[in-house]
Amino acid sequence: xxxxxxxxxxxxxxxxDVLERVLDKGIVIAxxxxxxxxxxxxxxxxxxxxxxxxxxxxxMGMDWWxxxxxxxxxxxxxxxxxxxxKIDERLARLExxxxxxxxxxxxxxxxxxxxxx
Numbered sequence: 001x002x003x004x005x006x007x008x009x010x011x012x013x014x015x016x017d018v019l020e021r022v023l024d025k026g027i028v029i030a031x032x033x034x035x036x037x038x039x040x041x042x043x044x045x046x047x048x049x050x051x052x053x054x055x056x057x058x059x060m061g062m063d064w065w066x067x068x069x070x071x072x073x074x075x076x077x078x079x080x081x082x083x084x085x086k087i088d089e090r091l092a093r094l095e096x097x098x099x100x101x102x103x104x105x106x107x108x109x110x111x112x113x114x115x116x117x
Contacts, residue, residue: 023053026051
């Protein structure tokens, strides 16, 4: 019996090849989670994940980062700094408020302990 050579297709893809293909074509991962109890839906979660290049996303009409000041380099100057300043002010007010309340509570507890039973 003559031996026949078996041809094997040996095509290997590196991680960079796979990543390039995914970013070029795009990939969508979708999932739904529903929790029901006696035919009453208690929770419903829909998850949609799109992985693609920025160019592919723009081509599909997904460009939410263009008008977001955090991600846009053409954001009005000082907008991010103003937002951070507001956060700093609020944090300072909360810290000052908690400092004023803490000594009052300690005094109240000390007064309760001093009262004879």
